[in-house]
Amino acid sequence: MECSSGLLKMEVETTTFSDFAVELKLQNISSQFVVKESEQSIQMLQLYVNDSLTAIKLSVEIKSDFTCSVYVHRKCIPRSHQIWTGLPQHINRVAYVLVLLERLLKFDVCIGNPEVEFSNLVPIRSGLSSNNSPEIVAYREGDFNATHASGERYNSTIRSVKRDMLSTSKKCTACKKYFYLLQSRKNRVKSRLNSCRKYSHTNFKHRDMTKQKLNMKLNEQKHEIKNLQTELWKQRREFDKIITANGISVEGSEHHELKDLMASCETEFEKSFPISTSRQRLFWEQQMSFAKKKDSRGMRWHPMIIRWCLYLRQKSETA
Known part of the structure; x- marks a missing residue:
């Protein structure tokens, strides 16, 4: 089905979407995929099933115009990924589908950085920015009840925005590099907590702060405002005493x-x-x-x- 260069030796054959769907039903598709059909699209889903909980690992969607998209953890896989090598823009033959599914089974989802020590750095579905730019460089993914091929199970993970969702290794290159940045960030947070840092006089970005830190900053500001009001009241009383004692009335x-x-x-x-x-x-x-x-x-x-x-x-x- 594939030559040594990885390109398909097939000619594109024009067919209707309904004929394509019927032909696809007759194929022996891997049991790892669940096929869902409608008039507008065909979806092939690969699932996570753990402790009676089910979540979608990846999905292959072929629309009625034969355009095809692959989503992993709801993120679209770009055409630059090697799973698309040699495949045409329009997947209008069942053979192309079988090749794509076969390639997908050779990859697994990059686990990112699911270590528990990083879980307090950023809330779920929130992003992390760098010190030099407000641009988001990583994000914390929600719970997909995921399990890697190695058997490691994780509920949430932090991924670099430059990650490869599909990887032949446990972690993609981008997430491996970001692991060291997360360690540095964790150490900075730890040192700030040990030094009793006051958040009310810092430029720490609110989007990078946890709910606990935001509450700490709010309480610090309330305390400072109360102290300033007390100090102002004392000074006013002192000034009134001075004016009463030493002031000259005209x-x-x-x-x-x-x-x-x-x-x-x-x-x-x-x-x-x-x-x-x-x-x-x-x-x-x-x-x-x-x-x-x-x-x-x-x-x-x-x-x-x-x-x-x-x-x-x-x-x-x-x-």
Whole structure:
């Protein structure tokens, strides 16, 4: 059926899809495949059966236009894979189907990285990105109740996005390489836990955090907000005490006199300090603006004035 180069020595024979389906029924297809037919497609399924639990390992789907696709753990196998070598784009002969099924039996599903030590690194059906890019480089697969040909059984696994789902070895090359990256990631997580890392002040990506870590970060933020609110309340009380003890009250008439005096001296002041961005001009303009406010709570002080006040307070507590 195949020559030494792996190419098929067959001519494409045109037939209807219904005739093709009838002819396929008459063939002795391996008992490892379950055939399901409909008017639009034919599916050949290979199953996992463990402890009365059944899941689809792989499926071969031939549509009514004779296009063929192979899915392994719901992932489509690209045409670049060697199972397609020598096969045409349209599988319109039963002989092609038999060759494809025979080749599939020579491969098994790559087990990825199902080690229990990596199970806490990422939730099921979530992805892992690299440190240098937000691009997903691996993902954790759901439970297919899978069993490898070697007899190893696994419920979930972490696969590289560059993996070969069908491999002649236990692990494909991409998943073998990613195993070492997973070990490094696991060691980093372990060291962070041992160092009592605070997640509220890190750039750790939320999509790479488990639910437990997200809850830890939320609790840390709540605790910090509560502490900041307490500190703010204490400072407000302290400022109120200082203002009550050392503040100078200006009567209404004196306030108006002071405001009129500042207005009359404004021209002279601008001549003395012609640079509009000078600190003296800024201080004068801020005081004028404050004097015109009916309610002092409506004043928004310039950041430089606030910094200057804090500087004076730092230099002398009596300032």
